[in-house]
Amino acid sequence: MPAKREFFQTMACGLVGIDYRDALVANCGRICIYRKKVNISTVLAGQKLGIKEVDDGIWLVSFMHYDLGYIDLEQRTLQTIDNPFGTRLSPIVVLPDFETKAW
Numbered sequence: 780m781p782a783k784r785e786f787f788q789t790m791a792c793g794l795v796g797i798d799y800r801d802a803l804v805a806n807c808g809r810i811c812i813y814r815k816k817v818n819i820s821t822v823l824a825g826q827k828l829g830i831k832e833v834d835d836g837i838w839l840v841s842f843m844h845y846d847l848g849y850i851d852l853e854q855r856t857l858q859t860i861d862n863p864f865g866t867r868l869s870p871i872v873v874l875p876d877f878e879t880k881a882w
Contacts, residue, residue: 799829799841812838817855819847 802810808821810828819828819840829841830850838850840857848859 799831802828802830802840804828812850812852815852815855817850817852817857819857 802812804810804819804823804826806821806824808824809816809818810830811817812830823842826842828847831839831841833839833849836852838852840847840850846860848857850857
């Protein structure tokens with residue numbers, strides 16, 4: 780089964796985008812950026828994340844197609860986005876049925 784894990788790690792990194800850098804999450808749940816250790820999560824240990832600098836010292840952290848949050852290198856912590864795995868579709872709007880007046 781190790782082949783499937785390697786394939787998944789490659790896919791996870793490749794799906795983020797070309798303008799992202801790779802960051803491997805260590806077993807302790809941290810990544811290193813410019814020799815600074817940043818806590819992410821032990822849940823993602825062994826996985827590759829995509830990181831992209833969006834401002835001076837502010838990095839966007841992504842896993843596959845999902846943006847997990849932002850890292851400020853001075854604070855060295857991940858500030859998560861409210862719901863990174865939320866739906867990306869518009870909500871369905873139910874229109875009233877005017878013939879039967881059921882609304």
